[in-house]
Amino acid sequence: MNVYYNPAYSGFVYTGLTDGQVFFNSTVCNTNSLVDLIALHAGVDFPVASNIDRILDYYKAMLEYNKVNPGNLFEKSFKVDSFNTAKECLKWRDAMILAGWQPGKNDVSERMKVLAGIEKNFHSISNGEKLLRIIETVEKGCNLPENLEIITPFDYACFKPAEVYLLEALKKRIGDDKVHSNNNLPQNSNNLRKVANILVENKPDAISLDGDKSLELLCFAEKKEALQYLSQLNADDYSVWINRDNRAFDNYLIQVQKPTCGSSDKGVSQISELPIIGLALFTRPLNLNAIINWLTVPKSPLSTKFRNELINAIVSSGGYFNDACRKCLREAEDKDKERIKYFLPDISKPKEAISDNPIKKSVILDYVKQLSQWINANLHMEMNDFEKNHLTGAQSICSAMARMLELIDADEVSYDDLILNFDSISTEIESEISESKVGCQNLISSSSNIASIADSTIWCDFYNSDEMALSYDFLLPQEKEALKENVWTSENEQKFNRLNKLLPFLLTQNKLTLVTVKKDGTKDVVKDPILIRLEKNMDKELTKESLSLKQTLGISTEAIEQFNNRHQNEDGTIRFERKDLVSFPQTESFSSISTLIDNPFDYVFNKVIKLRKLGSAAMSAVFTTKGTVAHAIIAKLFDPEKGGSPAAIRNRIDSDFYKVFDETVLECGGILLQPENLSEKNVFKKDMNSCVIKLCNFIEKNGLSVVACEKEYKDVLLPEFESQEILFDGFIDMLLKNQSGKTVIFDFKYSPKKDKYEKWIKNNKSMQLALYKGLVERTSDKNVKAKAYVLLPDIKVITAADLIGASFKTNVEREGDLLEEMSNSYEYRKVQIKNGIVEDGEGLIFPQDDVKISYALDMGKKTLVPLDAEEKLKNKTWEKTPNTYSDYAFFKAGK
Secondary structure, three states: EEEEEOOOOOOOOOOOOOOOOOOOOEEEHHHHHHHHHHHHHHOOOOOOHHHHHHHHHHHHHHHHHHHHOOOOOOOHHHOOHHHHHHHHHHHHHHHHHOOOOOOOOOOOHHHHHHHHHHHHHOOOOOOOHHHHHHHHHHHHHOOHHHOOOOEEOOOOOOOOOOOHHHHHHHHHHHHHHHEEEEEOOOOOOOOOHHHHHHHHOOOOOOOOOOOOOOEEEEEEEHHHHHHHHHHHOOHHHHHHEEOOHHHHHHHHHHHHOOOOOEEEEEEOOOOHHHHHHHHHOOOOOOHHHHHHHHOOOOOOOOOOOHHHHHHHHHHOOOOOOHHHHHHHHHHOHHHHHHHHHHHHHOOOOOHHHHHOOOEEHHHHHHHHOOOOOHHHHEEEEEHHHHHHHHHHHHHHHHHHHHOOOOOOOOOOOOOOHHHHHHHHHHHEEEEEEEOOOOOOOOEOOOOEEEEEEEEEEEEEOOOOOOOOOOOOOOHHHHHHHOOOOOOOOOOHHHHHHHHHHHHHHHEEEEEEEEEEEEEEEEEEEEEOOHHHHHHHHOOOOOOOEEOHHHHHHHOOOOOOOOOOOOOOOOEEEOOOOOOOHHOOOOOEEEHHHHHHHOOHHHHHHHHHEEEEEEEEOOOOOOHHHHHHHHHHHHHHHHHHHHHHHHHHHHHHHHHHHHHHHEEEEEHHHHHHOHHHHHHHHHHHHHHHHHHHHHHHHHHHHOOOOOEEEEEEEEEEEEEEOOOOOOOOEEEEEEEEOOOOOEEEEEEEEEEEOOOOHHHHOOOOHHHHHHHHHHHHHOOOOOOEEEEEEEOOOOOEEEEEEOOOOOEOOOOOOOOOOOHHHHHHHHHHHHHHHHOOEEOOOOOOOEEEOOOOOOHHHHHOOOOOOOHHHHEOOOOOOOEOOOOOOOHHHHHHHHO
């Protein structure tokens, strides 16, 4: 049996076989697989646990050691990050055992003594110990594979000492000529051979190339251009393809409909990381973005329908502890109801969500065990190999989490400790990202994974080389001295790494192409050391000029004129044919009618076509959320049912403000509980406390009392709209009355900017306040005395009425009945749309004396609401103000 042995082999190794050929009586092995092969024929078994199980075994051993040895060398590190401390100590322990350390016998440092103490509670052997036992077994004369011959890629003298001992022991058994380096190397003469010989011998000789194309360097400006180039090549253009991280390359292959080569990584899949993502349930304060992330995973114990409904409830309400979410949980199907208690925060305990208290270990264990049971049940169902692989990874993480929790003595655990240790566990689980398909490239992930001569090789990522720390750099001088006979010297390890890096140069016969780039995204890449060495030998910079796709593939790019998908005419109109499909809603609101007047394009999409977003998986921005919370706090503290007088309100502020603030944040301001927003939340709390006090003082100063907060109006027919038979809905933030019983309207705006609202009042274009006045007077016998915008949190009052202490008293400069104008404008736009015309005009700029927008031209003679537009006196231009908050910006390309 021929064994091609290289300790650096991992994954797929190129052996030079074409389709249909069999690697008869031969195999490729790294150290672990060679040891397993010998153990199989020797009839011995030395089981080695998985890496994650061994770390947990060592974690347990360290726990036990720390109990009886307080103040030891690793105790502080273990308290800060127990899992990673155990992982690092185990790595040291395994390396020293392989180098001949005998715990308790040759301990020459405090570290060795502590590790020797931990060893008494640790009984899980490493692959290195298995290697040492196999060496003893070989030396004792065990059975070996028949006709065994071991071929290494180069002289094995630079391998780890224990690996050298194994090969020497085998050589004594099977003969000197049966353990040797590969002598089947290319014998041709070309530039590649010349360069390979100089690099392997590590010579400083100057290199001059003869002009053949056996060695080719392609340098692209950016990584994406290199990937585009590589994806256009045929799989059989090269015998071997080298690429470390194949995810991006596979994505490009998918785009050009070619077979993927396959890729994997640790801790990158939402399915395999399901147990870690679900820890969002235990964040304190509750992290709603993390909860939404948990609810949007591809596979979940909770049904997709229920999760979508709950996401919409959370996002639309801005929180979790509110009636919308309670309703969602209450109306869930029975299957989901059974699982809610394990896989969602307890909605009946809002105080837990904002506390800093640790979490009960039993609650986390229940979550892990229930999730593990669900995963196990799913693994027995029909699914593709990709999903099964990722769910198996999730099951492994669950097992490790459960085991770690059971090892913790305390009944409670802090979330920070929990996520630190469990997140580290997930990085030990490797998952497949894409699979290798028939017809793909012969792709290897490392330059060392080439075992025989290749006609041609392309190195796809010849930059940013992986420079790993040397295996025994962690040893102290006295430790290195005690183990010196068996320590892998830095000289040998560096030589081993260098020769493995040069295997493509050694084993490629006719053509080696090296692909490098100057930038990966916005980052400059690091030149490969081999390239630096070549430039030194050749005395010139080889990557000075970057190649373009046109130079390499003959592909050229050209600017494409932006496609105008709106078909907007010079007069700002968009015309459509199917007028027969147009119908208008029976009920309008301030927002819809103002959109119709100023932005008919948006109105048509929303109200006529009814193309609306069904939900959102992202929370509102912090500033928007503050406005929502501010409105809700005012509605609770100024609730007239509990007393609408300033005195009653002031008492509630003094006694209930902080309780109301916390409750409201939980109900509709969950984004403020994000870790990055906590300091801003504290400032906001102070601002809102000052805000409600100022508002109460303003109300008292004007002799007002609160009549209603968040007053709802439904299906109201205003006199001005009787001919159109349109009903109106609306919510008024606050209704008040003065001492003579007349009504005052406040509309709250969480905004520091007053200009827009001043302009509306000044130009008699405050449609919202006009509509609210109409709703009040139509549904009651009350006359509206005053109406005002109140800017929060500073209580800046903008009004044209006589209110004492108003920050900005604004005079109305344009006369007219605004409700009548709104009615006329509604009818004008309605007629346009029914005639197949959407007159938007957004993005068009006209000379002031040549505006072509019909609505703008007809405003005076048809008594319409003035359009929002910007007139620039300097340029003498007129431009309609764009709707920066449009949900339909995507459709407005090509203005």
